Amino acid sequence: MKTAVIGYPRIGALRELKFATEQYFKGDLTEVELQKSAAQLRKRHWDKQLNKGIDFISSNDFSLYDNVLDTAVLLNAIPKKYQQLKLTPIDQYFAMARGYQGEQGDVKALAMKKWFNTNYHYIVPEIEDETRLSLVGNKPFEEFEEAKNNGVITKPVIIGAFTFLKLAKYTGQKQANDFIEDIVTAYVNIIETFEKLGAEWIQFDEPSLVMDLTKEDQTLFKQLYTEILERKGSIKVLLQTYFGDIRDIYQTAIDLPFDGLGLDFVEGRKNLTLINEFGFPNDKILFAGVINGKNIWRNRYDQTVLLINQLKVKSPSIVLNTSCSLLHVPYTLDNEHKLADTEKQHLAFAEEKLTELIELSDILKEENYQDNLEFKTRKFIFDNRDHFENLVVQDRVKSLTEQDFQRQPAFSERERLQREKFNLPSLPTTTIGSFPQTLDVKENRARFKKGEISLEHYTAFNKQKIAECIALQEDIGLDILVHGEFERNDMVEYFGEHLEGFIFTQNAWVQSYGTRCVKPPIIWGDVSRTSPITVEYSVYAQSLTNKPVKGMLTGPITILNWSFPREDISLKDCVLQIALAIREEVLDLEKEGIRHIQVDEAALREKLPLRKSDWYSEYLDWAIPAFRLVHSGVRPETQIHTHMCYSEFSDIIEDIDQMDADVITFEASRSDLSIVDVLRENQFKTQVGPGVYDIHSPRIPSVPEIKAVITHILEKMPLEKVWVNPDCGLKTRGNKEVAESLRNMVEAVNEVKRELFQ
Incomplete structure (x- = not known):
């Protein structure tokens, strides 16, 4: 049985493509040198697959x-x-x-x-x-x-x-x-x-x-x-095809003169049913996506062999394939020197998935495949997997009631109370959270992780950065400040490192966009919080200013969606465990006097089923309540913010309103502010901050440009509902461009207000 790979990770085992491309952007590498680096990576990836025996x-x-x-x-x-x-x-x-x-x-x-x-x-x-x-x-x-x-x-x-x-x-x-x-x-x-x-x-x-x-x-x-x-x-x-089944077009696809049809049997729940019901043409090859291209757990050979044997009844010619491109998983386990062997034996990154394809092919050639050594070893490992188990957390999830998911009083009453308490100006300005992760910030964190500096030295450096960040924001004239997140490597990994139930990699990088790579944590067992995570830095930042400082947290849905999730429990149970942990952090921030708390849900839309018929039964019915669980215990005067980015929100905007946050900031500039029309059409109750400029670009927006964006927003939304902020966090940008862009943003707001209230 032949083997195939839909696509391979392109960033390299150690992010070589990222670094070469960024050097080109800085002018430190010529186009010829960049293309040479790219060619070397391509050759390495082809050779890797060829040597493994991929067909x-x-x-x-x-x-x-x-x-x-x-x-x-x-x-x-x-x-x-x-x-x-x-x-x-x-x-x-x-x-x-x-x-x-x-x-x-x-x-x-x-x-x-x-x-x-x-x-x-x-x-x-x-x-x-x-x-x-x-x-x-x-x-x-x-x-x-x-x-x-x-x-x-x-x-x-x-x-x-x-x-x-x-x-x-x-x-x-x-x-x-x-x-x-x-x-x-x-x-x-x-x-x-x-x-x-x-x-x-x-x-x-x-x-x-x-x-x-x-x-x-x-x-x-x-x-x-x-x-x-x-x-x-x-x-x-x-x-x-990949990421689901093709129920709406299957019969047309098998009737057209394609020579092969690639179907996903990991996420494509109905693809097997379609083949059984309508058959599969003898003149076509079925490229069967049975190796998961999106998660990092080892393949269950027993289940996959059973599936392939079912498919062979209908399709005489099958190629073993990945379920989607391996772009979505890390490159190799070879560079993971800190993971225990008992952990690594359960994991498969891109290179290991090549081995799985070949081993599966060999197993399927054998009549008595149950006696195959790889088959027996793999089944033994799965049957004897141990993970962090926390019965207290499991019981807390089971005992949740409807009241745990409802915040009181209603939004309109909270909005009135918060206006009276905070007395914020019209068009309040803020940022999404992070400030530039400059080389000295990264070096401080790296030296601490290597044990080269003490916790006291590490913390003192971060507090100095926070003080500089607060002073800069005050000088710029922002209304709601942030501490800058200099202690954080990644918005999900950082929280995972401070929660029980996660394990972490050294080099398991995955491309998010362009040169931006992330290193998702792995959810290994039951999730819980053992001590405060962000309170110390948030309280310190607030002590430096009379302006309010937002506590900055990552929400449970985003932590789940930007981690590699467990496959032995439901996503719903997993996200509720995370939500209970973040809820504890929210309540501790409030207890320490933080009155504006942002719980980012950048990835809310990400795991929404691709078919609308599955939205509620498989996702929204537990994802939206999970967010509400995080903040349902705070006082009315505590203002809950959240943030979402780079997705289509129009068709779930009513569900987003049901998250019952007080303020929501959206990515909007790259999508030409289309979200604003959707908010107006749906009479969105939550206060909103559509992003007024794109932070994923190095260009600095001018005052007239931002002013035009704000004016456009106010043509469609009431003044009292609008906040002004960039699209997303600023960690990937440089200090100079951030300061100039934010100054232009604040000046644009001031010009708009002078014209409104003159």
Whole structure:
């Protein structure tokens, strides 16, 4: 039984791509040197898969920033504002991803959104009425030939035509159907070019097929691929789906002349049922996604073998595949020197998942596979797994009642009480929480972790940074201050390190967007809090100023969604355990006099099921109450804030209002403030701070630019409901640009208020 991998992590085992790209941004690396580093990584990744024995190895799964952006450039979907910059191709590409501010002009970056139900962010293509979609790029073909020259005939991967059109933003009158002819021609040209280069297979990724599809969507998909496949020649075409099942389009997919169909059997709950009900064509190969591409636990060989044997009844030709790209898991366990062997034996990162594919293939060849050594060893390990068990926590979850999830009094009464108590100015200004993590901050934390400095030295340094941060914010004129989070490596990892039930890695980095990588903790057992986490620094920061300082916490849903979760208990039980721990922290902050407490839920939307029919039964019915559990015990005068970023919120905005926070800040600038219309249409009760400038770009917004954003918000929302803040935390930015941007933000607010109240 052959093996395949949908895609491989591109950042490298030790984040080599991140560091090379950031050096290029700083001017410390030439384009030639950057491309050389990229080529070395690609070769290493191909060789790794080839040496393991993988049969179908992908190319064009690599990107300097984002594969969707790569596809937009490949297809000539480059908005005029970037073409007019007169930059080199690579700098034009990065301008689309990060924005540009320099001699050639001043342009914002394209919007950024979450990639389906993952923590990866993709760049949203913009298609203008004048756009002529056509094949203009060479990247996929150059990388195919590069692999070929290295002795590997790869399976090139391209974002599919349907998914590309569905993800794109249309800025004029034209919509997806107006670009069918152009995109069909472009994809036919892609196929023809690969055929000439000697490719045997080409993979079209179509994750949009696992969403709820309208009749128009189904018609669009069928029309696109009917026309594309009519001219595909002798090359074999794989339709690859992931992140769910394709119940709305399965029959159409098996009727079209694809040579292979990739289905996810990890998250695709109904894919097996679809095959059993409608069969699977004998002239197609089933690429069965049985190795989890999103979580890090070892595969249950007994369950997977049972599944494959069921599939073999309906499909005579099966390739063992990953459930999605391995982009979403860390690179290798080889660099984890602090994890115990008893822990590592339960884990599989990208490289280990290659081994799992090969071992599964070997096991399935054997008639008496139960006697296979790997099979027996794996089953023994799973059956004897031990983890942190806390019966007290389990009992607390079981004893929760409806009252534990309801805050009193109602929002309107709390809003009145808080206005009287705080007497904040109109359009109060604040930030989302973090300030720049400069080299000295990172060095202080690293030296403490290595045991090179004492806790006293480490704490004193952080307090000095907090004092500087408070002084800067007072000088800028912000209304609600933050302590800057200099003690925190990551908003989830930091809390995991201070809670029982987590284990941590050294180098298990996963790409979040561009050069931003995160190191998710692993939820190993029952979660609990043994002592205060943030209280000392928050109280210290408040002692330095007469202005209010927000306590900054990460919410239970985000901690769950940005960790690798357990698979032996339900997500609901897991998040309630975390919520009880964060609730204790909230109450301790309040007891120490912190009256503004922000509980960030940046990842609320992330694990929302991709099909609306599953939203409540599988997620929102416990996710929203979990947030309410965190703050339901505070006094009416304590103001609860939360923050959300880089997702579509319009269809769950009523549920977000039911979180019953007092203030919610949203990412908004990259999505052209579309959230503001949604808030108005739904008569959103919570006070809101739509982000007025993009912090993921190095450009500094001007006062008139921010003023125009605030004015636009006030045209659609009542003054008394609006806060002013950046899009997100400032940890990835530099001190100079942060100070200038915030000064411009405060000045813009002052100008707006002078005009309003003159």
